[in-house]
Amino acid sequence: MTAILRGDLVARELDDATRIEVERLRADGIDPSLAVVLVGEDPASEIYVRRKRLAAEAVGIRSIEHRLGAATSQQSLLALIATLNADPGIHGILVQLPLPPQIASDEVLGAITPHKDVDGFHPVNVGRLSTGTGGLIPCTPLGCMLLLDRVIADFRGLKAVVIGKSNIVGKPVAMLLLERECTVTITHIHTRGLPEIARTADIIVAAAGSPGLVRGDWVKPGAVLIDVGINRIAREDGKTVIVGDVAANECDHAAVLTPVPRGVGPMTIACLLRNTVQAARLALA
Numbered sequence: 001m002t003a004i005l006r007g008d009l010v011a012r013e014l015d016d017a018t019r020i021e022v023e024r025l026r027a028d029g030i031d032p033s034l035a036v037v038l039v040g041e042d043p044a045s046e047i048y049v050r051r052k053r054l055a056a057e058a059v060g061i062r063s064i065e066h067r068l069g070a071a072t073s074q075q076s077l078l079a080l081i082a083t084l085n086a087d088p089g090i091h092g093i094l095v096q097l098p099l100p101p102q103i104a105s106d107e108v109l110g111a112i113t114p115h116k117d118v119d120g121f122h123p124v125n126v127g128r129l130s131t132g133t134g135g136l137i138p139c140t141p142l143g144c145m146l147l148l149d150r151v152i153a154d155f156r157g158l159k160a161v162v163i164g165k166s167n168i169v170g171k172p173v174a175m176l177l178l179e180r181e182c183t184v185t186i187t188h189i190h191t192r193g194l195p196e197i198a199r200t201a202d203i204i205v206a207a208a209g210s211p212g213l214v215r216g217d218w219v220k221p222g223a224v225l226i227d228v229g230i231n232r233i234a235r236e237d238g239k240t241v242i243v244g245d246v247a248a249n250e251c252d253h254a255a256v257l258t259p260v261p262r263g264v265g266p267m268t269i270a271c272l273l274r275n276t277v278q279a280a281r282l283a284l285a
């Protein structure tokens with residue numbers, strides 16, 4: 001029997017802890033504040049930004065949204081970031097991804113002051129993560145680790161296979177697993193012999209953005225499966241449903257599986273709030 005590890009429930013617990021931290025910061029005279037920048041009208045991004053605002057408000061974090069048109073120039077966006085960097089009342093800055101094609105995401109993310117970079121995407125935070133020297137950790141990978149902490153006490157020597165090599169999930173989660181002394185293999189959809197490699201894993205983190213990619217026969221009995229995929233697909237009846245990267249119905253022999261939805265996704269938002277509190281505490285130091 002596979003245990004279903006519900007990220008939405010863990011996220012609620014995390015939010016309770018964050019709420020307490022927010023109250024402590026308030027008592028120290030800090031009003032934790034998050035600036036969320038949305039460029040364009042991507043429907044999924046609209047949903048995520050709204051959820052972030054509601055979740056922030058629910059734990060007492062002040063959330064300020066900046067909505068810019070789809071034709072916004074990189075220069076205008078960089079000017080906004082410079083203003084937010086200089087504002088002592090803003091502790092966290094988040095630029096929702098993806099950005100429209102005229103904007104170079106790496107330049108924008110690199111313009112955010114590292115100690116306000118609550119997404120952990122700035123090269124300084126990426127470098128800190130890869131050297132194990134602190135910094136703000138990207139939200140989805142942090143969420144994956146906090147979920148794994150619920151079911152694994154000792155990571156040392158476990159074989160972890162990460163499927164997906166994105167800067168947002170694949171690479172940082174691999175670094176975090178390595179830091180815990182797992183033996184980590186980073187793979188992607190072009191990896192040769194991917195099913196055989198996956199079959200060696202004690203932990204699979206599936207973050208390829210490919211619906212149902214991880215089949216039952218890719219999974220070793222007793223493996224822990226963290227499904228990061230959020231794929232919107234049209235069903236035969238015309239309805240759109242969200243499915244993960246794991247063919248969950250074929251994986252009864254796994255020990256643990258995170259569902260999609262209500263798995264890693266809600267943890268991403270809870271970790272954003274946690275990072276915002278961490279960034280606000282940096283302002284106290």
Ligand SMILES: Nc1nc2c(c(=O)[nH]1)N[C@@H](CN(C=O)c1ccc(C(=O)N[C@@H](CCC(=O)O)C(=O)O)cc1)CN2
Pocket residue numbers: 047048094095096097098119139140168230242260261262263264265266267268269
């Ligand atoms: N600046 C960032 N941009 C993006 C990030 C990010 O971490 N920082 N991640 C994703 C989108 N994302 C947050 O921004 C996100 C994705 C999914 C969920 C979520 O809770 N999903 C639900 C199901 C999906 C739905 O109902 O629409 C779930 O899994 O239960 C939260 C946040 C890309 N951009």
